[in-house]
Amino acid sequence: MSSEPGAEHSPGRSAPARRTLLVFCDSLSYYGPAGGLPADDPRIWPNIVASQLDWDVEVIGRIGWTSRDVWWAAIGDPRAWAALPRAGAVVFATSGMDSLPSPLPTALRELIRYVRPPLLRRWVRDGYGWVQPRLSPIARPALPPKLTADYLEQTRAAIDFNRPGIPFVACVPSVHVAQAYGRSHRWRDGTAAAIEEWAHRHAVPLVDLKAAVGDEITSGRGNPDGIHWNFEAHRNVAALVVAALADAGVPVASAG
Numbered sequence: 001m002s003s004e005p006g007a008e009h010s011p012g013r014s015a016p017a018r019r020t021l022l023v024f025c026d027s028l029s030y031y032g033p034a035g036g037l038p039a040d041d042p043r044i045w046p047n048i049v050a051s052q053l054d055w056d057v058e059v060i061g062r063i064g065w066t067s068r069d070v071w072w073a074a075i076g077d078p079r080a081w082a083a084l085p086r087a088g089a090v091v092f093a094t095s096g097m098d099s100l101p102s103p104l105p106t107a108l109r110e111l112i113r114y115v116r117p118p119l120l121r122r123w124v125r126d127g128y129g130w131v132q133p134r135l136s137p138i139a140r141p142a143l144p145p146k147l148t149a150d151y152l153e154q155t156r157a158a159i160d161f162n163r164p165g166i167p168f169v170a171c172v173p174s175v176h177v178a179q180a181y182g183r184s185h186r187w188r189d190g191t192a193a194a195i196e197e198w199a200h201r202h203a204v205p206l207v208d209l210k211a212a213v214g215d216e217i218t219s220g221r222g223n224p225d226g227i228h229w230n231f232e233a234h235r236n237v238a239a240l241v242v243a244a245l246a247d248a249g250v251p252v253a254s255a256g
Contacts, residue, residue, distance in 0.1 A: 019088030021050045022080070024070040024155075025061035028174060028209075029093050031228035036063070043231045046091075048238035049245070053252060058083040066098045066106070066143045067151040074155045089250050090159055091241060092170040096209070098148045099173045099191035101139035101184050103132055129180075136182035145187070145194035152198055167248035169241060170199055174209035175217055178226035205244040212236040 023029065023046045030037050030044050037044055039059040042051070050057035060073050060080055070092060074080050102109060112128060115121040143151075156168055172192040177183055188210075199206050213233035216222050222230045229237075246252045 018056055018086070019053075020056040020058050020083050020086045021046065021053065021089060021091065022083045022087040023057060023059050023061070023091045023093055024065075024073060024080075025059060025091075025093035026065040026097050027061070027063035028096055028228060029061060030059060031063075031223060032234070033223050033228075033230040035223075043234060045234040045238040045241060046093075048235060049241050052238070052242055053088070053245075053250070055088055056086075058087075061093070064097055064110075065094055067092070067094050067148045067155075068143060070094050071151045071155045071158075074158060084159065084163055087163065087166060089167040089169065089245055089248060091245075092152055092155070092168070093207075095148055095171055095191055095195055096173045096176075098143040098145075099141050099185065099188045100176075100181055101136040101187065102142040103135035103139040104128070106142050133180055133182040137184040137186070139184075141187035141191065143191075145190040148191055149194040149198040152195065153202070156202060156204070167245065167250050168202075168204045169207060169244040169248055170195060170204050171207045171209050172196065174212075174227075174229075175214050176227040177217060177220075180225065180227075183226075205247040207237065207240045207244050209237065212240050 025046070027036065029046055030039060030041070032041070032043060039046075041047065046057045046059050058079060060077055062069070065073075109128070112121065112124050115124050152170060159168075160166060172195050173185075173188050175188070176185060196206065198204070213222070213229050213236060216230055216233040216236075217226070222228060222233060242252050
């Protein structure tokens with residue numbers, strides 16, 4: 001991060017007294033039971049946590065993001081650079097997409113949006129939508145577990161270089177029953193194990209998203225897509241994030 005021109009702030013610039021919770025995430029963090037929501041919606045977990053801490057929050061994420069995208073955002077997104085000086089803690093709320101099956105390599109899958117003309121793009125997208133659930137049970141994960149841990153560490157180290165000692169919290173993957181992925185999640189355990197090993201080495205508290213949302217997802221009370229959450233799940237995640245932040249040294253005694 002320090003090598004990027006926007007990552008350096010003018011000497012003498014005083015940090016605001018009010019802290020910010022810096023959240024890198026995928027769509028699980030800002031989708032509700034009926035679809036995507038604005039980043040300031042008070043019902044999603046980042047805002048629940050920030051409200052309990054009496055902090056601001058910066059949500060940096062997009063649908064389909066893996067831990068590799070978090071690395072790119074940390075070094076390339078000026079919102080991250082702007083939020084870092086006043087950040088009180090950083091949460092890595094990805095790894096769900098890392099562990100999902102991907103019949104095509106991620107780079108190829110993401111190129112579908114650039115196919116032209118639009119009629120051909122729709123044909124390719126619909127074709128992939130037909131193939132994905134059928135091949136997901138035998139497909140490799142979107143990001144191999146070792147790379148998930150490697151990208152998390154690169155991002156942690158870069159942020160810590162700029163803000164030594166800043167508290168971190170990370171997450172192990174959620175669960176899903178999505179027909180779009182053939183209800184397959186056989187790579188979850190490997191991804192979770194890689195993250196747990198990395199977190200243990202660097203004393204990063206973890207949030208087990210499966211424990212927080214599993215009952216809501218498997219009962220069918222989440223989003224009908226079988227992967228995103230309802231607001232009860234968001235509240236459950238918020239409670240675990242607050243507890244993990246406390247483990248990381250963030251004062252949360254006033255949290256309700």
